[in-house]
Amino acid sequence: MPYTTNDIRRVEDKWQKYWAGKKIFRAQETPGREKYYVLEMFPYPSGKIHMGHVRNYTIADVIARYKMMRGFNVLHPMGYDAFGQPAENAAIKRGVSPSDWTYKCIEDMHAGLAKMGFSYDWDRELATCDVSYYKWNQWLFIKMFEKGLAYKKGSPVNWCPSCNTTLANEEVINGACWRCKNEVVQKDLDQWYLKITHYSEALLEDLKTLNNWPSRVIAMQENWIGKSYGADIYFRVKGRDDVITVFTTRPDTIFGATYVTLAPEHPLVRKLSQGTAQEAKVAAFVEKAANTSKSLRMSGDQRKDGVFTGAYAVNPVNGRDVPVWIGDYVLMEYGTGAIMAVPTHDQRDFEFAREHKLPMIVVIDDPARPGLAPDQMTRAYEDAGTLVNSSLFDGIPNEEAKKKIALWMEEKKTGKVSVHWRLRDWLISRQRYWGAPIPMIYCKLCGIVPVPEDQLPVELPKDAPITGEGGSPLAKVKEFVECKCPKCGKDARRETDTMATFFDSSWYFLRYCDAHNDKAVFDKAKAAYWMPVDQYIGGIEHAILHLLYSRFFTKFIRDLGLAAVDEPFDRLLTQGMVLKDGEVMSKSKGNVVDPDEVISKFGADTLRMFILFAAPPEDQLEWNPAGLEGNWRFINRVWSAVEDRYDPKVTGNATGSLADADDKKLELERNAAIKKVTESMEGGFKFNTAISAVMVLMNAIDKYNVTTSIPGMKAVYLNKAIETVVLLLAPFTPHVAEEMWQMAGKTDMSVAYVGWPSFDEKALVTDTVRIAVQVNGKVRGEFEVPRDAEEPVLRPIVLADEGVLRHIAGKEIKKFIVIKNKLVSIVV
C-alpha cells in the first residue's frame, strides 16, 4: 500500500500531537551537557506562513533535529517580531485594534508552523509586543541612557512621508523607505539615537572572528561601517581667525591641493562669503541645495555644481593661497564636511576643476609613463606612483608618503593622523503607535528623566487614536502624556515616540535563554549556558540592519556584565529566495504557492524534502511541481520498502562470514550513505547532497536480491539497510520517519531520541577497486585490481590490455605514475 493522502493527515497529526504532548523538544539547561542553539530569524506575524518562512524554518529544523540525534542539548525556540506598522495599517483599514489583529495573526502563524512539524520548544514562545517582553526593551533603553549610549539630538533626519515617521540610515535603501519604497526626505527633528558608533571599532574588528558567516555579509558590514584612514589637515583662512579642517585619505597629494571645497551646509559658508562680491551667489546656492532632497542631489547627472565663496585659505605645506569653494558633492555628514581638492589625483575634483576652471598641479607621477601634465590629462591619475612637485618628499612612492606626510604635518601641527567612519548613530524614535514606548519623561525643571525601574513597564495605552495622519498617536492620549516627574514630583510630560522595532529584535535571542523571567531581562547563568547562537538562519535582507544592530546590542549587554559573549551568532546561513517562474514569490506578483495546499496534497514531509533537495540552502530555489512529485514518489518508495520488505520478526546481527557478494555490497552502500550524509551535514549543511546519498542507498536496497541466498540472513541485512534509511531521513521527513520507525516495530522511543547512525570505515574497504588508466592524460581503460596494488602488480595487468596497448603502440613509456586505488597515468 502506498502512502496515501489519508495517511498523510493521520501520520502528521499523530506525530505533531505526540511531540507537543510529550514536549519532546523542550530544552533545559543541563550543565556539562554540550548545547547547540539553533535559531531562525523570527517572523513578523502578518498572517499565515509563506514559502519563504517554510524554507527558512525547514533549514533550521533539519539542523535542530540532526544535532539532537547527534546527542546535543538543542535549544530551538520560536517567537514573533510583533510590533510594527502593518498592524497599524490594519487598524486604519479595518478598524480593529493593532493588538487584537497581531495576536490573531500570531495564532494563525503558530498553527502554520506546527503543521510543518517544526521542533520548537514552545514553552519559550514569545512576542515582542507582550508587555512582559517590551518592559525589558525599556529597561535596556534606560541602561543605555545611563551609560550615555542613548541620547536625544536635533539634526536632519530621514523622514518617510508615506509612513509618517523617521527612519534609521540603515532603513533607507537607495534613497527610499525600506518598507514602502517611497522617497525619503530630510527633516530637522529632535530625536532619540543609540550610540552604535561607540562600538565602530569593535563591530569592524570582530567581523574577523566570524569565520562561519557568508563573506558577502562580512563585506557588506565592512562597507557599511566604512573605516577610512587618513589625515585631518588645517587650512587657515586668509585674513581671518577661522580654520577649515579637511579630512583626506590621500595626505600624499597635499602639495597638489589647489582649492578647498565645503559642503553647502558647512557652518563657515555664510561667514566666509559675508561682505564679498560672492555673498548673494553663495546664499542662492546654499538655499538651492537645502531645497533639493539628498537623494536627488546625490543622484542626478552627477555634474559638479559649485560656487566660489570669495575667501581664500592657505595650503599649510607650501603656503600657497587656495580659493575656498562650495560644492554640492561634498557631504556635511561625512568627515569634516570639507575637503581639500586635488584635481590631478581625484576624479571628482578633476571634474569640478575642469567645470570651474580651477588650477591643477601633478604631484604623483605615473612610473609607467612619466611626465604627467595637467593640460594633457583627460581624467585624474588615481593609481600608485612617485611624488613630484612635493618639496622634500619628491621621489618617494606615494603609499609610503601617505604615512610620512601625515606624521610630518602632525609634528608641524598643521594636521593630524585621523580615522573617519561611515557608520552613523542609530535613530530609533518613531512617530508611530504599535511599538514599545520610549521610557522617558520631560520635566521643565529636571530636563530629561528616565522612568524609574520600579515604574516599568510604561504600558502602551490601548485606546490611542490611530489615523495614520502623522504625529505620534500617543501624544493624543492625555492620560498617557501627563505624568509626574520622578525627580521633583512636579507635572511633567512623557515621551510619546515609540522605539523602532529593530530595537526589539536586537536582543530576543538572549531573552529566549530565559523567556519568562519577570525579575530580570534574563538570567545571566542561563544566557551563559546557551549563548552564543551556534547556528543562525535568515534572509540576506538583514545583512546590515538586524545583524549589525544585534551585534551592537550583544556588545552593550556584555559590557553591562550580563552576557559572556562578544558576538551573538557563531555561524550564519543566509537562505536563498523562493522563486516561481524566475521571479520572487510575492503577493503583489500573484505567484505565491500556498504551503497549506501543498501540505494537504503531499504532506509537510514532501514539502520539506523538496525544498531541501532542489537547491543548496543558500541558493535561489525555483518552485518546481514536478520535482515536488519526485520527492513524493521517493517517500513512497521508502514507505513501501518498510511495509513490504522490512521484517520486524527478524532480529539479530549479521555476521560477516555469512555475507555473500550482494550482502557485502549492501553493507558497503549502507555505510557509504551514512558517511556521505554525515559529511554533508557537518561540512556546512548541504542538504541536497545529503538527501541524494539517501536516495543512492534506497536504489541499492531496491536492487538487493533476497532470493539467492539464506533467507533469514538476507532479512537481517535488508532490515538494517531500511532502518538506516529511516534514521537518515528523520531530520528531513520527521513525521513519516517516526511512523515508519514504529511500523518497523521500534516503539520504545521517538526517532528524535534515537542516536544518529554511525558507519564503519572498515565496511567501506573492498578487496578490489576499480581504477582508471590514462595514456597521455586521456582515459583509455578501466580495471578491477586488488586494493592497494602498486606498480609491480599493476604494470603487467595494464600493459596486457589491448585498449591501452593500442595507444602506446610501440612508443617508449617515459613515466608510469600510480595513484593508489585511483588511477594509473602513463606518459609515452
Added chain:
RNA sequence: GCUGGAGUGGCGGAACGGUAUACGCGUCGGUCUCAAAAACCGAUAUCUUAACGGGUGUGUGGGUUCGAGUCCCACCUCCAGCACCA
C-alpha cells in the same frame, strides 16, 4: 566605479588536483493494462561510426601539472550590496 559571489547536460544541480555530469526532474523506449493513469525496468552531454572505437566538451584566452571544472594570470558575462564617503 568599489566590494562580494557565480558561470558545468534540455532543467535543478554533483564532483579531497585523479574516470566530469552523482541524485532528482524532464524526455524516449519497455513491463503491467482492453485502454489510460499510477507503479516498476532501461536509455539519455555532443559530433562521428553499422559496430568496436574515435574526436570535442565545465564562459573566453593563456599558464602550472603525468593529469585542471578545481590552482595561477588576463579577460567576458550575470547576480547581489554600496555608491560624489574625500
